[in-house]
Each structure stands twice: as C-alpha cells, then as structure tokens.
Amino acid sequence: MASLGEEMISSPAHLDGVAYLYGHPLLNSLSPPLHHTIYTALGLNWAQLPLSVSDISSPTYPPPYTLSPPIEKFLASIKSNGKFVGSSVTMPWKVSIMPHLDDLTEQAKQIGACNTIFLRKEDDRNVFVGTNTDCVGIREALLQNNLDGSSGNESFRDRPALIIGGGGTARAAIYTLRKWLGCSKIYIVNRDREEVEAILKEDTGRVYDGFKAEILYIGELDQVDELEPVAAIVSGIPDYPPKTAEEIKTRAIIQAVLNKPSGGSQKKGLLLEMCYHPRPWTQIAELAEKAGWKVIPGTEALIWQGLEQARLWTGKDITTRPELVQLVKDVVARKIEERAGGKATS
The missing domain is CATH 3.40.50.720 (NAD(P)-binding Rossmann-like Domain)
Known part of the structure; x- marks a missing residue:
C-alpha cells in the first residue's frame, strides 16, 4: 500500500488551483466530476483531487478499500500549498477535523460537523474555515x-x-x-x-x-x-x-x-x-x-451543496447561471446512469 504521507497529497504542476476531496472511501464520489464541470465552464485550470490510496489488505469492504492521510499531515500540506483553494471533507473526518481549523461557521458549529474547508483572507494571511454545505x-x-x-x-x-x-x-x-x-x-x-x-x-x-x-x-x-x-x-x-x-x-x-x-x-x-x-x-x-x-x-442535495462549495472556493455564485446549474445536473445524471448500467465511472 502506498504511504499515507504527504506524497499522496499531490498538487500537479499543470494546475493553477487545487481542491481536494478528503476522506474515505471515495470510490463512488460524484464530487470530482461535479466540480470539474464547474471549473471548465468558468475557464479555471483547477481540479478536485480525491485523497485516498487503496488498501487491498482490508477484507471489510469490496476492494479496493481506501484510506486517507491523517489530519495533521493533510492540514500541513494544504497550508503550505499556494495552489490550495478548498476541500470537501467526508467521513471519517467531518467531526474530528473541526478543532484543527482556524474558524468555524455557524452551520458547522450548530450541525456539529464540517464537510467543507474554504479560505478567508485576514491581514494578508489565509484563515482556514470549516463550514457545512450539506444543510x-x-x-x-x-x-x-x-x-x-x-x-x-x-x-x-x-x-x-x-x-x-x-x-x-x-x-x-x-x-x-x-x-x-x-x-x-x-x-x-x-x-x-x-x-x-x-x-x-x-x-x-x-x-x-x-x-x-x-x-x-x-x-x-x-x-x-x-x-x-x-x-x-x-x-x-x-x-x-x-x-x-x-x-x-x-x-x-x-x-x-x-x-x-x-x-x-x-x-x-x-x-x-x-x-x-x-x-x-x-x-x-x-x-x-x-x-x-x-x-x-x-443527487439534488449533492448538487446544491456542491454549488455552494464552488461559490466559497471560486467567489462565483453558480446558482445565478441556470444553464450551468443544468449542465451540472446533466453530468451527475449521466454518471448515475453509467453506474446503474455497470459501466466504469470516475
């Protein structure tokens, strides 16, 4: 199995901005294609990268089971990465990551879970803020x-x-x-x-x-x-x-x-x-x-929470562009249809 160190938290040189999907398992996530659709439509050379590696030793989940890096290594990597724009946070980190962030929104505090990290500028420094867009x-x-x-x-x-x-x-x-x-x-x-x-x-x-x-x-x-x-x-x-x-x-x-x-x-x-x-x-x-x-x-909730993440990361309110909202819906529907038909998906 690959190491769970910083080497798995890649930041490809050809990208201008990197968002991450942090958690495991990530085999069936529709988040990367959703965000790819938005970035392409906005003309951004960005991508959302899943952070997990296969653990073929685990008998508890249909292989390959995946694991993601520890919180400390994840946060150290993104804080030193000038290309970092934000991250989705999934299980098992939604609750345990909260004390490690610089600030939390009302949504994260009241719900008791963080599914999104975004950046806020304060005095020329990045503040790493946790929120919850599931709501x-x-x-x-x-x-x-x-x-x-x-x-x-x-x-x-x-x-x-x-x-x-x-x-x-x-x-x-x-x-x-x-x-x-x-x-x-x-x-x-x-x-x-x-x-x-x-x-x-x-x-x-x-x-x-x-x-x-x-x-x-x-x-x-x-x-x-x-x-x-x-x-x-x-x-x-x-x-x-x-x-x-x-x-x-x-x-x-x-x-x-x-x-x-x-x-x-x-x-x-x-x-x-x-x-x-x-x-x-x-x-x-x-x-x-x-x-x-x-x-x-x-998938409707998935789409709307993803659009809110995109707003936080890009500064653009995607919901004001009905044609882009529909494009995202079409991409998600196609991925679901491919999955139901047994075809390979990302």
Whole structure:
C-alpha cells in the first residue's frame, strides 16, 4: 500500500488551483466530476483531487478499500500549498477535523460537523474555515422541488417534518428544517435510540435565532396515530433491506407515516432520499411514491451543496447561471446512469 504521507497529497504542476476531496472511501464520489464541470465552464485550470490510496489488505469492504492521510499531515500540506483553494471533507473526518481549523461557521458549529474547508483572507494571511454545505443542499433540494411551485418555505413553515436516521445527515436536516424551513416539530425515526439520544443531548446547548422546533423520537408504531401530518421527510439511511427486529420495526413505522392520511385538503408532502448509492431509487423511495409522496433523489442535495462549495472556493455564485446549474445536473445524471448500467465511472 502506498504511504499515507504527504506524497499522496499531490498538487500537479499543470494546475493553477487545487481542491481536494478528503476522506474515505471515495470510490463512488460524484464530487470530482461535479466540480470539474464547474471549473471548465468558468475557464479555471483547477481540479478536485480525491485523497485516498487503496488498501487491498482490508477484507471489510469490496476492494479496493481506501484510506486517507491523517489530519495533521493533510492540514500541513494544504497550508503550505499556494495552489490550495478548498476541500470537501467526508467521513471519517467531518467531526474530528473541526478543532484543527482556524474558524468555524455557524452551520458547522450548530450541525456539529464540517464537510467543507474554504479560505478567508485576514491581514494578508489565509484563515482556514470549516463550514457545512450539506444543510444548503437539503434546503435547496426541498425548496427547488416545492409542491406549490414556489421557492419559499410556506409549504413547510409551522408544519412538522420527519427525519429518518440518526447520523450526520440527520443533524444537517435538523438545522435546515429549523432555520430555513420554519418547521414546527421534527420527528426522528431511527433503529438506534441511543443515536437519537445523542442528538437530543447535543441539542440542549444550542441557541437558534427564532423558534427552536422540538425534536421528538418516534420509536413505536402506535405513536404514528398521534402525529400531525408532516410536510417533508428527509431520509438519511443506507438502502438495505431491514433484517434485525429494530430495523423491521423502524421500517413499519416509516411505512405507517408514509401511508398516514394527510388530513383535510393537504396533499402528501416531499421525501428527500439522501441515499443515492448504489442507485438513487431506494426501497424507501419506492414506498413513498406508492403512498403519494413526491420523491426527490439525493443527487439534488449533492448538487446544491456542491454549488455552494464552488461559490466559497471560486467567489462565483453558480446558482445565478441556470444553464450551468443544468449542465451540472446533466453530468451527475449521466454518471448515475453509467453506474446503474455497470459501466466504469470516475
């Protein structure tokens, strides 16, 4: 296996700017082609480079499993690299990298995870700032696909929402549903109650501008009857068939929520399926569509969070250029189609 030292953090001489994708495994990431599309359209001689090397000794993941350099070596390399423009940060570093950065945005602090590093100039020096653009991806995926055709939050404000899962996606979704969508309550369905308890414990010390929607754990099927109809669901779990007793019970709760009458003249809402690997159409997406929900694939959130990263790194707001947004969507859709067809992808 190649060394995990600085030699793997390359900065090709032919490039003017280098962004990185830091974490592992990176075998299925759509981030590099997404950013390549943007850089090419903007006439930038930049690239996003995945930072990982193959570890063929690991039996725990279909080979080749990948590993990325330690935080200290990664940060030392980018801080000495005059071409560095920014970095995506994925698992397992989203939380552990935070204390090592110069500053954190409100999003990173409130969500408790960093998925993006960008540079801020202060007194002729670079400040390495951590933020979280996953929340922007979730926000825009929901608002851009609103049932009423608007891009406002009227469909969500003062109505409950539901989150499936208890990890990093759940935390980003909580921030989004509170701060930007104005939801009244946030229900969480998850197979592991302890993960939700951790979220609740973290949440006690947080202060939000405006209303702080209550988080409620839904762990039993009979609780569904008492729930108010939800306007939006964010699903952040892998697409595996339920096997354990807790997984089977959780799936039954999800089905009950999806099939619950919306009440009055209200339509069923939106379900954002954040899982898009190995394919964007998951079992939960199938259940939601059959129950009358509008399903939004997770690639939508991927795209919008990537556009926010590009804004931070290039200084250009890509969202003001509809033709470029559509080009990025087309590239991501093509990559997904290639993957589903079993073809090799980058």
